[in-house]
Amino acid sequence: MNEPRTIKVEIPVCLDLPEDDLAVLRTTFETIITLVSGGCGGAEQHLRHLRDGGWDVNWGLTWIARARKDGAYEEATGGSKAEVLAQLDRLAGLHEVEGTP
């Protein structure tokens, strides 16, 4: 099996990108590769299998955001960064304390 090939892109020193923007760049490149390749994982086969089983399947690119604090974990998906962070913010409210029985 071939080794995966990687592309390394240097970011100019003068471009002082915050971590959030770097994450967007990284995700964008990954998205392009995923779109071009279709995932190479037999997507068509899975899709056919699901549809043969009667599932109405649709998909789309989405944002995902995850938050951890001690043992707590929350995850949100949505159409925009603002949407998923708003969701995470709402969900964090459920973790104020563990509570008593």
Next chain:
Amino acid sequence: MTYSANIRAALEQELGGIKEKGLFKEERFILGPQKADISVEYPSGAPASDVINFCANNYLGLSSHPDVVKAAHEGLETHGYGMSSVRFICGTQDIHRTLEQKLTEFLGTEDTILFPSCMDANAGVFEAVLGPEDVMIADRLVHASIIDGMRLCASMRDTYKHSDMKHLEQKLEMHQDKRIRLIITDGVFSMDGDLAKMDEIVALAKKWDAMVFTDESHSSGFIGKTGRGVHEHCGVMGEIDIITTTLGKGLGGASGGCVSGRKEIVELCRQKARPYLFSNTVAPVIVSGAIKVLDLISGNTERRDKLEWNTNYWRQGLTDAGFDIKKGDSPIVPVMLYNAKLAQDMSRDLYHEGIYAVGFFFPVVPQAAARIRTQLSADHDQAHLDKGLAAFKKVGEKHGILGLGKKEIIEKFGK
């Protein structure tokens, strides 16, 4: 897959982490039935100690009431030990219907469905009733089982600051585009023993076209003039859309819970709630005991009144002794100590004085809000309370906290 050394090591490490944080829970063995006077083996293998129980949810003292025990025996004789079935296949007996009718009448609702526990009721009800087009707006201090139930539901999850009606209103306004807005609260919050502002919540629900859910586990049987719950206390009987409660606290203390409320909601639970559909029926012995409990407390308010007297006496006694307690009307009376180690030390010292009361600290309660949570019971008599107060005073003096408020205790012991 075998249970490899790596897996064992990883799990041991996690357990070690729980111990390091001081959160490791050890069971104490009670040698006999649940009541005010109990004999406890702790730690495991140690000689038994006779202590007064100030940490049970046995609010009405019915856990070992002779009439309830007798009714449970009779139920065992007439209806058997188990049903070997879920409710909807062949697990529903006449007594299940009777208990559901009695709970409906007691709680002042339209219909009721039993669950194996209130944890299961809370796990099942939201998913059964709500969909992706709806929103759940919960008080941030609701019970863990409600939070778990919300997670199992596809609706949007949102919260409001604890008992903050302005914040709740903002959230209700924000979510006017949703099909259903469900306000979710505990009736009595188990951490502080404070009551939900149910009348204000109902008023907001009417103003903003929302439904109201309340978990009355820490109030059923004793809050309100006739013990129906916080909705009775606040004058909004019949105006709550969904009530969940437990048979495992004031109402006999065994197990089982229910969803009670609008008949369509209850019917949806009967059709769709997964803990109901996929769990065994509540055992006949429990159902028989619970029917007796409801008969006992529907007929008169003697036990509820005694609990109220005990609660007032205990609150006054602790206040007079110089303790900083959370104000309120419920039989949950937290003695505020703010410092985790102090809470643990005092709980241990009280145990040696014959008083069983447990310390809680972060993350179970907020940072710098450590406390010993005491819970009253109608099973306590004045002698129990006086002994408890004397022990608290002695231990409080030992630690030099009597008469100190939050600021002084934190200055002395740290957060």
